[in-house]
Amino acid sequence: MSRKPSFANLRGAAAPAAPAAAVSPLAAPPEAEQGRAATPRPASREGRKQIAGFFSPEMSLAMHMLARRQGRSLQALMAEAFNDVLRKHGESPLGD
Numbered sequence: 001m002s003r004k005p006s007f008a009n010l011r012g013a014a015a016p017a018a019p020a021a022a023v024s025p026l027a028a029p030p031e032a033e034q035g036r037a038a039t040p041r042p043a044s045r046e047g048r049k050q051i052a053g054f055f056s057p058e059m060s061l062a063m064h065m066l067a068r069r070q071g072r073s074l075q076a077l078m079a080e081a082f083n084d085v086l087r088k089h090g091e092s093p094l095g096d
Contacts, residue, residue: 051078 055063067074083093 051082 063074067077086093
């Protein structure tokens with residue numbers, strides 16, 4: 001079964017994809033040997049917690065296209081939406 005194209009592919013449409021390294025499919029990744037991720041957590045994720053949800057393909061496309069048109073991240077649009085919901089229900093907006 002093939003995977004559908006990702007919006008991440010649009011960012012570097014002009015840049016060719018990096019060739020995959022020749023690795024044995026049975027070889028354990030280096031981070032598995034160390035028991036932790038090989039790269040440190042990005043500073044932008046420090047002190048943050050993931051919120052995830054499942055949406056229709058139409059909603060996903062609409063949000064990704066809006067984010068692209070506005071030059072913003074999907075995360076920024078979601079934070080704005082969550083803040084709007086909090087205000088609507090009389091809560092103080094917390095996200096950024």
